Amino acid sequence: MKILVLNAGSSSCKYKLYEMTDQSVLCSGLVERIGDPKTGCLTHKIAPDTDKEEKIVQESVFPNHNEAIRQVINLITDPKKGVIKDLKEIAVIGHRVLHGGYYQTEPALVDEATKKTIRDAFPLGPLHNPANLTGIEVAEQLFPGVPNVAVFDTAFGMKMPREAYTYALPQDLCKELQIRRYGFHGTSHTYLVNRGAAFMKKPLKDFNCITLHLGNGSSLGCVKNGQCIDTSMGITPLEGLIMGTRCGSIDPAIVPYIIKQKGWSADEVDTLMNKKSGLLGLCGKTDLRDIHKLADQEHDENALLARRMLIRSIKKTLGAFFFLLEGKVDALIFSAGIGENDALVRAGVVEGLESLGICLDAEKNATRSGDEREISSKDSKIKILVLPTNEELQIALTSQEVLAKSKA
Ligand code: AMP
Numbered sequence: 001m002k003i004l005v006l007n008a009g010s011s012s013c014k015y016k017l018y019e020m021t022d023q024s025v026l027c028s029g030l031v032e033r034i035g036d037p038k039t040g041c042l043t044h045k046i047a048p049d050t051d052k053e054e055k056i057v058q059e060s061v062f063p064n065h066n067e068a069i070r071q072v073i074n075l076i077t078d079p080k081k082g083v084i085k086d087l088k089e090i091a092v093i094g095h096r097v098l099h100g101g102y103y104q105t106e107p108a109l110v111d112e113a114t115k116k117t118i119r120d121a122f123p124l125g126p127l128h129n130p131a132n133l134t135g136i137e138v139a140e141q142l143f144p145g146v147p148n149v150a151v152f153d154t155a156f157g158m159k160m161p162r163e164a165y166t167y168a169l170p171q172d173l174c175k176e177l178q179i180r181r182y183g184f185h186g187t188s189h190t191y192l193v194n195r196g197a198a199f200m201k202k203p204l205k206d207f208n209c210i211t212l213h214l215g216n217g218s219s220l221g222c223v224k225n226g227q228c229i230d231t232s233m234g235i236t237p238l239e240g241l242i243m244g245t246r247c248g249s250i251d252p253a254i255v256p257y258i259i260k261q262k263g264w265s266a267d268e269v270d271t272l273m274n275k276k277s278g279l280l281g282l283c284g285k286t287d288l289r290d291i292h293k294l295a296d297q298e299h300d301e302n303a304l305l306a307r308r309m310l311i312r313s314i315k316k317t318l319g320a321f322f323f324l325l326e327g328k329v330d331a332l333i334f335s336a337g338i339g340e341n342d343a344l345v346r347a348g349v350v351e352g353l354e355s356l357g358i359c360l361d362a363e364k365n366a367t368r369s370g371d372e373r374e375i376s377s378k379d380s381k382i383k384i385l386v387l388p389t390n391e392e393l394q395i396a397l398t399s400q401e402v403l404a405k406s407k408a
Pocket of ligand 1: 289
């Protein structure tokens with residue numbers, strides 16, 4: 001069975017075509033600068049990350065998503081370099097959709113009601129949902145007869161209990177404006193929980209873990225019996241940890257204070273908190289590799305502070321989730337750019353937690369690898385795992401499941 005995964009952004013579109021029998025990637029790619037009247041770029045890879053990888057780059061103008069995906073189809077079905085002969089070979093198309101709004105708790109086969117759900121959530125995901133819907137509508141036109149599945153990034157967090165997702169604001173206002181904790185990176189957390197349970201050979205229903213998706217955007221998931229019971233991001237991906245350019249949780253009174261003192265608009269403060277804060281606001285850099293360089297080679301005070309604050313913010317949330325699970329944790333799962341690669345941050349987060357049964361093996365932690373691996377010491381009661389995340393594969397797996405259920 002072949003499954004196409006599409007992630008349509010406002011001016012870009014990523015795709016991956018899977019052969020699900022062995023979960024191999026037949027081809028993948030990215031169209032950038034869609035809508036730019038001067039130039040766009042399509043990068044297409046056949047058999048990516050294998051020794052047969054072949055890369056095709058097309059510089060061209062892509063006036064809209066329809067034209068961009070048309071070009072992708074030409075490459076996928078090209079008589080010489082194509083990986084399929086007919087679009088009908090694709091069993092289902094899985095779409096990443098950021099926000100499912102207040103009522104959508106599960107991934108869904110796309111019909112008019114699903115599209116309305118995505119449209120209704122435009123105010124909650126103004127940057128992503130319109131583009132995600134465009135991707136779906138274009139797929140409906142260009143792949144006639146192939147079903148589409150919407151995989152919502154919020155679905156993981158929709159399983160949280162009410163006391164976890166409710167904000168202590170007047171509840172009639174929350175209902176009116178659909179204000180609740182949704183949580184994001186849901187597809188990644190779902191993948192990590194499933195892989196973590198498989199890695200530890202535990203049934204999902206008995207698996208408790210804390211997932212640490214640490215990248216440019218970061219969030220922690222708290223998982224009891226295979227289900228999310230809390231997550232660090234909120235109604236938007238701004239809440240929670242300090243991130244590359246996002247401030248994470250701050251005293252909300254800072255917002256009206258800045259507005260009053262500086263005479264700024266709500267949008268200006270929103271931009272400040274989402275684009276100019278976090279590690280960038282603290283030390284002028286967003287990439288931890290640059291921050292390590294500044295901190296360790298130049299002893300830059302701001303970089304040292306940013307690094308300490310990042311580790312502290314992760315550790316505080318980890319502690320809260322550890323208590324919510326009453327210490328009954330099978331594994332801590334590190335993932336994404338920082339979680340998979342940054343031994344120093346991982347070591348900092350778990351430092352001094354030996355009395356809680358969390359013991360790092362320093363050598364394993366320092367060994368670089370792209371594989372799924374355990375980095376805790378033999379006697380660690382709680383396992384510390386590093387699992388590379390794979391959101392596209394999770395979207396493909398979820399789409400396969402939704403398709404099977406729809407046919408049952
Ligand atoms: P992501 O958003 O998951 O792509 O993660 C991006 C972040 O991961 C970057 O900003 C870096 O700080 C970090 N990162 C990526 N690769 C490495 C690496 N090899 N070593 C340390 N940090 C890394």
